[in-house]
Amino acid sequence: MSPTDSVPLIQVKNLKKYFRTPKGPLHAVDDVTFMIKEGRTLGVVGESGCGKSTLGRTILRLLEATSGELIYRGEDLLKYNKHQMKEMRKRMQIIFQDPYASLNPRMTVSEIIAELIKVCKTLTDKHAIQEKVRDLMDTVGLAQRFVNTYPHEPDGGRRQRIGVARALATDPEFIVCDEPVSALDVSIQAQILNLMMDLQEERKLTYMFITHDLSVVKHISDDIAVMYLGQCVEKAPSRELFRNPKHPYTQALLDAIPLPSLREEDKLKKVIKGEVTSPINPKPGCRFAARCPYAAPECTAQNIPLRDQGDGHCVACVRYPA
Amino acid sequence: MEIKDLHVKYKTDEAEVFAVNGLDLTVREGETLGLVGETGAGKTTTALSILRLLPSKVGEITQGSIRLDGKELTKASEPEMRRIRGADVSMIFQDPMTSLNPVIRVGDQIAEVLELHSKKTSRAEIDKRVDEILKMVGISKDRKHDFPHQFSGGMKQRVVIAIGLACKPRLLLADEPTTALDVTIQAQVLEMMKELKEKLNTAMILITHDLGVVAQTCDRVAIMYAGRIIEIGMAKDIFEGKNHHPYTVGLFGSIPDLTRETRRLNPIPGMMPDPTEKITGCAFADRCQFCTDRCRQQEPEEYWEGSHMIRCGRFGQGKEAEA
Ligand SMILES: Nc1ncnc2c1ncn2[C@@H]1O[C@H](COP(=O)(O)OP(=O)(O)OP(=O)(O)O)[C@@H](O)[C@H]1O
Ligand SMILES: Nc1ncnc2c1ncn2[C@@H]1O[C@H](COP(=O)(O)OP(=O)(O)OP(=O)(O)O)[C@@H](O)[C@H]1O
Ligand SMILES: [Mg+2]
Ligand SMILES: [Mg+2]
Secondary structure (H helix, E strand, C coil): CCCCCCCEEEEEEEEEEEEEECCEEEEEEEEEEEEEECCCEEEEEECCCCCHHHHHHHHCCCCCCCEEEEEECCEEHHHCCHHHHHHHHCCEEEECCCCCCCCCCCCCHHHHHHHHHHHHCCCCCHHHHHHHHHHHHHHHCCCHHHCCCCCCCCCHHHHHHHHHHHHHCCCCCEEEEECCCCCCCHHHHHHHHHHHHHHHHHHCCEEEEECCCHHHHHHHCCEEEEEECCEEEEEEEHHHHHHCCCCHHHHHHHHCCCCCCCCHHHCCCCCCCCCCCCCECCCCCCCCHHHCCCCCHHHCCCCCCCEECCCCCEECCCCCCC | CEEEEEEEEEECCCCEEEEEEEEEEECCCCCEEEEEECCCCCHHHHHHHHHCCCCCCCEEEEEEEEEECCEECCCCCHHHHHHHHHHCEEEECCCHHHHCCCCCCHHHHHHHHHHHHCCCCCHHHHHHHHHHHHHHCCCCHHHCCCCHHHCCHHHHHHHHHHHHHHCCCCEEEEECCCCCCCHHHHHHHHHHHHHHHHHHCCEEEEECCCHHHHHHHCCEEEEEECCEEEEEEEHHHHHHCCCCCHHHHHHHHCCCCCCCCCCCCCCCCCCCCCCCCCCCCCCCHHHCCCCCHHHHHCCCCCEEECCEEECCCCCCCCHHHHC
16 A cells, blocks of 8 residues: 655645626525545545636646635645646646546547647657557557547547556646546556556655546545535545444435345335535535435534534534534 | 347447447346446446437437337437436436536535426425435535535435435336445445335346345346346345356356455456457357367357356256256
């Protein structure tokens, strides 16, 4: 397993990202705080639209944060200027969620993989770049015949491998993985997850791993943060979260996992119903209250902070002591 | 619907890709058929062929037949196909942006489909239906004036699902409909599809990688490899049967198990054969631990056991004993 004495690589403090909409500010990421130690993986799970991708993009400053701090090796990245950020770019990478939209259709596979090498000038010799591209394609299991094809030709899985190769091109130390395996079948998914864990060990990579697949997140993460409508509602070491989920939303998530079995006791239990609260100008209080089976008046009376219940297991729910 | 010996080829500048190679598949009225298989196995291609939406000039059905209620779709005219796509068969695409128009507000796109399918309804009623449909897929109705790019990936997908279901088709082709969704919304969407199936007797081909989703929703399951069906059967045959194609065994072995702690997963070694080459013998041979010379020389026959078919040389002609 990863080293236990490692230091925080990245600390996110009270990070907010609001989008302006005609109806008022949309709270996509709302006061999120966490840290990731070097060489570790933080899994981020949560409902679709809860702000996971926005969080990842804001951390890499592909989106400008509304407020908060982003401490990377002791320095606040939000204070960096364009030039300094460009230097950082090679150390921080992202694998995008959508293998269809994230790859420029007018560039060939080798151009896509080499793009960041050229932008960051980590290699300048043409042959060295070609060599590197070939290596990367081997690393991620892409047949060489794709080298001069366009990304719309290969299927979803191959496209996602292109995304992984592209992210690895500048030998980064921190990678935001935005649902890198969601589009893949389980066998290729297992290959890619193994690959990512091997790469992590070899290169001491730090991951923020966004997914909504709970079996994947359990497998790959050291710690897990559960998000709901822009906020982090629960945070715990991976094993602890699965053994002892505290927030009603986390419990609902674990209950809703469809199991590959026909046994009666493995049938899906009753799913939670209710309308998802709008992230535009949300009212104070717990945003899950509208769907929560335990909702009480005090849930919507005021904001509920994330509170440590011991051993790094934090939860934002009135049912647990302050 | 009945597909027989379907072959589909893509022609690109570099090569010819044999995406579907002799696929047979039947979907009965009102049933949900799960279609599983490795990335690139040809699942999307099969669905596109049914709707005749293969990229023009590049993709081509070279052989075989697709019949819907006895009607041959491979020879249907384009206006006829358009009518079928509107009324009988609808598809939820893997990539939500294929079906969403980036410059039209989300609510208006749903309204458009509803108008098309129920011509006499008033504007106010349609508006109400739009709100209901959004609620059904868990999107708050004050987002209906947003454009698609303001939605997250999963939200876009939910809109596409909503549109697909609003058409009330007889056959629904759902290509990875819930892959981008979290499990609580996924459970709601699957519930919704089940209701539709019960109410309207809609048949569905559900393409997915998630064997959990298959177990919870499908009546029958087909497993596809390198452009053909290598195993098909009732859900019970696939999840609880004794004999399986070695690929199916590998697929089940790759799922991260929630109940156990393992550092490494067990993917099937190797990769699918290059689809630009015609394969002789069994397409899985290179990755199979049971591979024999015979497997490489000739394509294995279908081996039937009641409702369960396996296309593997280890079975058939009294060979099941050694399995
Ligand atoms: N450019 C934008 N303008 C306005 N709103 C946006 C924009 N980008 C994202 N949003 C909104 O921010 C919220 C969070 O979106 P985000 O893409 O981060 O969700 P997500 O958790 O990654 O979801 P998914 O699991 O579906 O990918 C959503 O309500 C989304 O509609
Ligand atoms: N437009 C195209 N041009 C050339 N080849 C294509 C095209 N579309 C698909 N292919 C190829 O056809 C084969 C089958 O692709 P298809 O998209 O049907 O697979 P799939 O089973 O849906 O995979 P996935 O699980 O990744 O969605 C693949 O080898 C793919 O590279
Ligand atoms: Mg996202
Ligand atoms: Mg596909």
